[in-house]
Amino acid sequence: MTGPDTITPRARLPMQGVACGSVFSSLVAGEVAFAGSGPGDPDLLTLKVARALLQADVILFDRLVSAEIMALAGPQAQLEDVGKEGFGPQVSQEEICVRMVAHARAGKKVLRLKSGDPTVYGRLDEELTACEAAGVAYQILPGITAASAAVASIGQSLTQRGRNASVRFLTGHDMKGFADHDWAALARPGEVAAIYMGKKSARFVQGRLIMHGADRATPMTIVENASRANQRVIETTLERLPTDLAAAELTGPALTFLGLAPRASAQALTNLKLELA
Amino acid sequence: MTGPDTITPRARLPMQGVACGSVFSSLVAGEVAFAGSGPGDPDLLTLKVARALLQADVILFDRLVSAEIMALAGPQAQLEDVGKEGFGPQVSQEEICVRMVAHARAGKKVLRLKSGDPTVYGRLDEELTACEAAGVAYQILPGITAASAAVASIGQSLTQRGRNASVRFLTGHDMKGFADHDWAALARPGEVAAIYMGKKSARFVQGRLIMHGADRATPMTIVENASRANQRVIETTLERLPTDLAAAELTGPALTFLGLAPRASAQALTNLKLELA
Numbered sequence: 388m389t390g391p392d393t394i395t396p397r398a399r400l401p402m403q404g405v406a407c408g409s410v411f412s413s414l415v416a417g418e419v420a421f422a423g424s425g426p427g428d429p430d431l432l433t434l435k436v437a438r439a440l441l442q443a444d445v446i447l448f449d450r451l452v453s454a455e456i457m458a459l460a461g462p463q464a465q466l467e468d469v470g471k472e473g474f475g476p477q478v479s480q481e482e483i484c485v486r487m488v489a490h491a492r493a494g495k496k497v498l499r500l501k502s503g504d505p506t507v508y509g510r511l512d513e514e515l516t517a518c519e520a521a522g523v524a525y526q527i528l529p530g531i532t533a534a535s536a537a538v539a540s541i542g543q544s545l546t547q548r549g550r551n552a553s554v555r556f557l558t559g560h561d562m563k564g565f566a567d568h569d570w571a572a573l574a575r576p577g578e579v580a581a582i583y584m585g586k587k588s589a590r591f592v593q594g595r596l597i598m599h600g601a602d603r604a605t606p607m608t609i610v611e612n613a614s615r616a617n618q619r620v621i622e623t624t625l626e627r628l629p630t631d632l633a634a635a636e637l638t639g640p641a642l643t644f645l646g647l648a649p650r651a652s653a654q655a656l657t658n659l660k661l662e663l664a
Numbered sequence: 665m666t667g668p669d670t671i672t673p674r675a676r677l678p679m680q681g682v683a684c685g686s687v688f689s690s691l692v693a694g695e696v697a698f699a700g701s702g703p704g705d706p707d708l709l710t711l712k713v714a715r716a717l718l719q720a721d722v723i724l725f726d727r728l729v730s731a732e733i734m735a736l737a738g739p740q741a742q743l744e745d746v747g748k749e750g751f752g753p754q755v756s757q758e759e760i761c762v763r764m765v766a767h768a769r770a771g772k773k774v775l776r777l778k779s780g781d782p783t784v785y786g787r788l789d790e791e792l793t794a795c796e797a798a799g800v801a802y803q804i805l806p807g808i809t810a811a812s813a814a815v816a817s818i819g820q821s822l823t824q825r826g827r828n829a830s831v832r833f834l835t836g837h838d839m840k841g842f843a844d845h846d847w848a849a850l851a852r853p854g855e856v857a858a859i860y861m862g863k864k865s866a867r868f869v870q871g872r873l874i875m876h877g878a879d880r881a882t883p884m885t886i887v888e889n890a891s892r893a894n895q896r897v898i899e900t901t902l903e904r905l906p907t908d909l910a911a912a913e914l915t916g917p918a919l920t921f922l923g924l925a926p927r928a929s930a931q932a933l934t935n936l937k938l939e940l941a
Contacts, residue, residue, distance in 0.1 A: 413707075425710070430690075433808065434714055435707040504812050506821040507831075515819060515927070527816035531710065531806050535781050539804035542792060544783040546833065553846070554784075556823065557830045569830070572846050650792065 414496040423530015428614035443498035451502035484517035504532040534581035537610035542650030559585030574601035606648035612639035691773040700807015705891035720775035728779035761794035781809040811858035814887035819927030836862030851878035859920040883925035889916035
């Protein structure tokens with residue numbers, strides 16, 4: 388295990404007075420830590436992942452991990468950009484696994500850093516399997532997923548008493564997985580979903596939902612670059628989604644909420660309904 | 665805005681070298697920050713929330729916020745336990761709102777600390793409305809939700825290519841919200857859901873899923889006290905869920921996964937199927 392001696396002061400200090408077994412053991416030599424960096428604001432790193440950045444000998448990081456976050460890497464860290472582009476990996480998945488395992492076998496503290504939470508659309512399992520096949524131990528360090536940061540930024544909750552007792556995370560990329568009764572459920576009033584990587588599939592999603600009876604006025608909100616300095620919020624409706632999305636010319640990662648408007652307007656809408664009632 | 669001068673060294677140090685506007689502005693006098701503490705391990709606090717704990721003049725915290733986390737509060741902080749019990753609040757929701765607003769109006773830096781992520785079953789909206797009604801500004805600081813920490817601890821992902829392209833968070837408490845076709849969708853092979861507060865509703869959930877054709881052998885995993893030193897993982901199936909849950913005599917908060925087994929056994933099962941095929 389990594390001992391306190393190997394922790395730099397700036398990593399140890401914030402945890403003073405905390406009695407917690409995991410505090411000084413973020414990384415272990417010869418092992419891999421799969422970690423989530425959150426959506427971009429370094430302030431959304433967990434203490435554990437911030438310390439892992441300081442401790443790592445090698446960091447294999449994805450394209451969406453922000454520069455501000457990589458700036459927190461320790462001076463000793465070897466940084467390897469294995470960033471995936473929209474149309475498949477820049478460095479192949481196989482190559483990522485080969486490098487990761489080789490570094491671990493060489494006794495390095497390996498940090499495999501993914502944006503958001505590695506368990507949400509993080510393609511984690513292929514890499515865990517590679518570690519298991521090579522007999523390399525690993526741990527998984529959760530991160531703040533984009534939906535959590537994005538919904539907070541529009542003053543909304545993912546769940547709300549009397550509105551939605553469940554929330555769904557979908558992906559816009561791989562729509563094969565959805566059966567029609569899923570769309571029927573999503574088309575119901577009050578449903579809330581966070582659609583990841585939904586830029587290309589906006590028209591498809593709109594079509595399916597309307598086909599299953601969704602109200603064309605259903606609020607939708609697109610949050611681009613959630614938690615970053617260049618975050619943009621686009622408020623729209625199911626009817627206007629593809630048009631407004633195209634007009635916005637998004638360049639960064641975007642999360643689309645079904646059934647949520649930014650709170651101010653949600654409030655205004657509620658008041659309007661109350662007045663009309 | 666809060667300036668660097670008000671930051672204690674142990675809060676400033678971990679952020680050295682980070683260019684990020686939000687770094688030194690976790691809390692503002694006269695405002696309320698609604699923050700998530702994560703599921704219990706202080707190491708899962710975000711840097712922003714860890715600093716908010718150090719800066720706050722008043723901290724209104726829920727019952728499930730761990731003692732290790734409250735130990736990170738600054739020496740000046742006035743701590744108010746407004747913990748909710750399973751059967752409704754210890755301190756009424758109205759009283760919480762009254763206190764929160766009064767402290768903010770008195771010019772305090774108010775931290776409203778909830779376990780997990782305040783936007784996931786955090787009953788956030790009533791408190792936001794109270795702030796708006798009183799003209800008190802607020803911000804929302806996301807936290808790691810229990811599902812994220814729990815799924816990482818069993819070596820699984822919430823989503824997986826070829827298995828589930830969507831994941832749902834449900835609550836076991838308020839089941840009125842579910843229509844039958846939701847259960848039909850959840851009963852399908854490969855569906856994954858994280859059931860919050862599902863201890864009391866286990867038999868109800870089991871009944872609905874089986875009624876809609878779910879395989880009785882569907883893997884289910886209960887994670888009690890996710891991320892804490894006393895975390896327990898109970899591996900079961902849809903068939904055995906209520907029995908195994910009762911036998912476990914859980915005392916802490918529990919998250920139940922539908923469709924997920926801890927990775928080791930998931931792997932063993934896959935290998936078995938491959939051998940049989």
